[in-house]
Amino acid sequence: MASTTTANTFQKSRLSVKAQTLAALAAIASAVAVPQLFHTLGAVSGLGTALGETFLPMQLPVMLTGLLAGPYAGLAAGIFGPLASFALSGMPGSLMLPFMMIELAFYGLSAGLLANTKLPLIGKVFASQVIGRIARAAAILAAVYALGNESIHVSIIWKSITAGLPGLVLQWSLLPLTVFWVENRAKNDQ
Numbered sequence: 001m002a003s004t005t006t007a008n009t010f011q012k013s014r015l016s017v018k019a020q021t022l023a024a025l026a027a028i029a030s031a032v033a034v035p036q037l038f039h040t041l042g043a044v045s046g047l048g049t050a051l052g053e054t055f056l057p058m059q060l061p062v063m064l065t066g067l068l069a070g071p072y073a074g075l076a077a078g079i080f081g082p083l084a085s086f087a088l089s090g091m092p093g094s095l096m097l098p099f100m101m102i103e104l105a106f107y108g109l110s111a112g113l114l115a116n117t118k119l120p121l122i123g124k125v126f127a128s129q130v131i132g133r134i135a136r137a138a139a140i141l142a143a144v145y146a147l148g149n150e151s152i153h154v155s156i157i158w159k160s161i162t163a164g165l166p167g168l169v170l171q172w173s174l175l176p177l178t179v180f181w182v183e184n185r186a187k188n189d190q
Contacts, residue, residue: 031081074108
C-alpha cells in the first residue's frame with residue numbers, strides 16, 4: 001500500500017483524450033501564432049527571421065504540451081505545429097519543414113515521456129532539447145549523406161545550435177516556471 005501511494009505521488013493524473021486533444025490543438029495554434037509575433041517584431045526591428053531563429057518560439061508550446069498533457073499530445077503538437085505554420089504563413093521554409101517536424105515531434109514526445117520521471121523540471125527540459133536536436137541532426141545527416149540532398153548543408157546543424165542558444169536558455173527558465181505555476185494552480189483548484 002505504501003509503495004502504491006508513493007508511486008502515485010510521483011505520477012501526474014492522466015488527462016482525458018479530450019483534454020489531451022485540446023492541449024495539442026492549443027499548442028498547434030500557439031506554434032503558429034507565437035513565431036509570427038517574433039517574425040513581426042523581427043521585421044519591425046530590421047532583424048528579419050533572426051529573432052525566431054534565436055528564441056525558438058515554436059518549441060515552447062510543443063514542449064509545454066508534452067510536459068503538461070503527455071507524449072501523445074506533445075508528439076501531435078510537434079508534428080502538426082510546423083505543418084500548420086507552413087500552410088498558413090509559409091514558415092518554416094519548405095526546405096527546413098521536414099526537419100522542424102522531426103525535431104519538434106521529438107521535443108513533444110520526449111517531454112511527455114519524461115513528464116512523470118523524478119528528474120527536476122530543468123532536467124526534463126534539457127533532456128528534451130538534447131533529444132530533439134539529436135533527432136534533427138540525424139535527419140539532416142541522413143538527408144545529406146544517405147539521400148544525397150544537395151540543397152541543405154551539414155553546417156546548418158551547428159549554426160542552428162549556436163544561433164538558438166538564447167532560446168534554449170529561455171526554455172530553461174520559462175518552461176519549468178510555467179509547469180510549476182500550472183500544476184500548483186491545478187492543485188489549488190481541487
